[in-house]
Amino acid sequence: MIWTSRLASLWRNLVHRRRREGDLDEEVRAYAAILEDENVARGLPPEEARRQALIEMGGLEQVKEDVRAVKMGAFLETIGRDVRYGARTLARAPGFTVAAVLALALGIGATTAIFGVVDAVLLRPLPYNQPERLAVVLHGGRYPVAPANYLDWRREASAFERMGAAEYWQTNLSGADRPERVLGLHLTADVLPLLGVSPLLGRVFTPDEEKAGRDQVVVLGYRIWQRRFGGDPSVVGRTVALDGVPHAVVGVMPRGFEFPPFWARGAELWAPLPMAERAAARRDGRSLRVFGRLRPDSSLEQARAQMATITARLDQAYPATNRDVVVRTLDDMVVGNVRSSLLVLLGAVGFVLLIACANVAHMLLARAAARHKEIALRVALGASRARVVRQLLTESLMLASAGGLVGLALAAWMIRALVALSGDSLPRLETAGLDPRVLAATLAVSFLTGIAFGLVPALQASRLDLGMSLKEGERGSTAGAGRHRLRRLLMGSEMALALVLLVGAGLMIRTFVALRAVDPGFRPGHVLSAVVSVTGSSAGEPGRRTAFYREVLDRLHALPGVVSASAINHLPLAGDIWGWPFYVEGRPRPAPGEAPGATYRVVLPGYFETMGLPLVRGRDFGLRDDLGAPGVVIVNELLAERHWPGEDPIGKRISLEDPDKQAWLTVVGVARNGVRREWAEAAGAEMFLPFLQSPNYREAMRPMFTYMTLVVRGTGESAVLGPALREAIWDTDPDVSISAVQTMDEVVARATASPRLYLLLLGSFAAVALALAAVGIYGVMSYSVAQRRNEIGIRMALGARPADVLRLVMGEAMGVAVAGAAAGLAAALALTRLMSGLLYGVASTDPLTFAAVCAVLTAVALTATYVPARRAVRVDPLSALRAE
């Protein structure tokens, strides 16, 4: 009841302010009138009666002011007045205001943008039900699993409520338009239910549909449903052609649903995985990613322990089939390897914000000194210290809010740029934006920033000696030792923070230089690549495929500006990697599962020339290396050295099948080592087999064998070959699908996108930090010189030479700078370890980087100090003393 009354009053005070004011005025006047009446009644003359009444009132305005102060919402009104006053004050110092707002906008904007990224990538839960209960079971934590193993695990691992498996799938979706190559997954019926996401329309698969023959059903993703089917709900029950085979659409998943969140990201179709067919495969045909949902009563550790027992037993029964099986949470799988990088970025951007705060705090300190008299006057007129602090803090918060607003615009721009620049290097980044969570964070950061840079200067400014401050001509004496120490502390911290950021950026530069120096083995310039899939077209029929590829290559060769053209099954850096065991002729037969393996490449003639991947020995495949001819193979240097050290590998033989089958392949060439999946990984063994001798690639209908990546080397800009390439393919067969048309330069850029992104970000943070620190040091020194003008004047009048003054002023500044840099070095040594995951070819304590950064920072600090110091030297002793 009491509270409702207070709230009602607050409402009246704020909303009906004018009426309340009128009432109050009338009430006070009525009171005075009654007093006057009393005085008249006592027999005083009218004039005197009125005078006495007013004396007793003690001033009408004062009474009203006292009433206003106790009213509900008086606080809000005071804030309103503070804000108006602050706005006038800030508007009178536009230079200061703009500089402070810009510094804060940089700090807050960058922090907001990086927080937006961290929020989208790390903090927001995956779009599944209870995602923290989801786990992934893979060999070595990243490699696929054999179907027979999956079936055993699913049967035995009771720590999982459900376990499902997924297999990579690319398919040609055909219809009215040109056939489209779509990424999809084959899933066991457990997978979608274990994610706990219901379809938007229709249903998901039933276990029954895992059976071959009943598996021609498909669930669509939201985006492809919108894109290809216009969001038509009647699509459920309709039939679509996938690789030329009709599939019934049984369901559509909701908007925002993504699966899988790693590895085959961007999958848009899900179809049943015919397990009976797969299970017949050998235990080493590894193609599945296994997902599980933990039972509510079991922990990840329990699941790990149980899987360790199961796989140990299976490995005994089937040697070398169940080694190194790792259970990870799905979340760890998705963001585990970017978490530390993003936290490094967040830390770096926090440093930028701190530097910005320190800078604005400087400016406020200097301003507070300049506003000494104003503040002293307010205190003399009765403002309490709390009142003065509140006024000054209001101004700080206004600056922070303005900085936050400008920063928000900056953040929106930065997030867009980041999404564009990141390539695929950050999962889920595409969902980043200025959503309410990020806006709330910006608000919080702006507020804290305002307090952080405003509080100490405000407290300093309000602690003053009235007598001193109001006296005419006070100068120099105001800068008490405390304020001076504070300013030096700020300057030193800025140096330290800037140094840490510069070291981070320096290490990224070194990393980038090292990455640029990596030799991919091939020459990416002037090469265009495109994935061509023949499934569902007449070119894909057994017996027609070889002719199709040869005709396409012939047409490409005939194009003006084309030097050479060929094809490979999996393009380095962009394509899949298949490991394949092999046997070396004349060596003892290895134990089961112990045969050496190599990356399995299948190429058409001319691949090495087209890619610029040199053959260091021997020859390329030719058209005569066909099915009827003896089997041949080209290996890379690493494989050759490993198995025939010191010998000539040409003429040696290996087999991809059981040695007893005598299916030997003769080594006819040795290719240079090249990058395989990742740009900076160590070279691995690779073998190249001729397409013409691969029955699988010539005949097999399984989707994994029905696509190749064409590569074309031109004389000029490789991207311009795109239209001609499509024409050459579709002129040969209009039903084949073309996807992933990209230059090799683009492929390489994507493979190095993430270090480039981190370099760009850390580099720009460091640049901003350096600029802010330089401005900060310059500001402090200018102010300090101005403060010490008369001291310097006296020194010069007493015979100090300009060099002495220069030494005096710069010595002090450099002392602070060196102390700050030393603290920064210590911090950098401790902190750069955290970014070792981002580095390549450079240690996190790289002495060269540290030395270079110290040199740069010292030079900047010297320059920023020298300019104000020169001004000190030019002080005219006479005018300085006269001013006293």
Added chain:
Amino acid sequence: MTAPSNLLQGTLDLLILKTLTLGEKHGVAIARRIEQVTRGTFVVKPGSLFPALHRMEEAGWLTSSWGASDNNRRARYYQLTRAGRQQLKTETREWGRISLAIAAALRG
């Protein structure tokens, strides 16, 4: 309130509440009544009375309305609410406790 009795703010509240138990009054009447019952010990000036009245009204202890004074002038009349009577009881009890305590302290 002014010297000689610059007492706690609560004292003024208590006196105002007590004064209004006899019925609604305008500001000057409240001030005069307090002067009268305290035999001139408390001289309530508008600078104290007005903030106190408005604060107490916002707290829900008083309500006010416009009315006519004896001389037929428009004046703001204040009246106790139920919460106000309750408050008076609480404060009276509290005051008794405090005055006993202080008296005891001064005696000892």
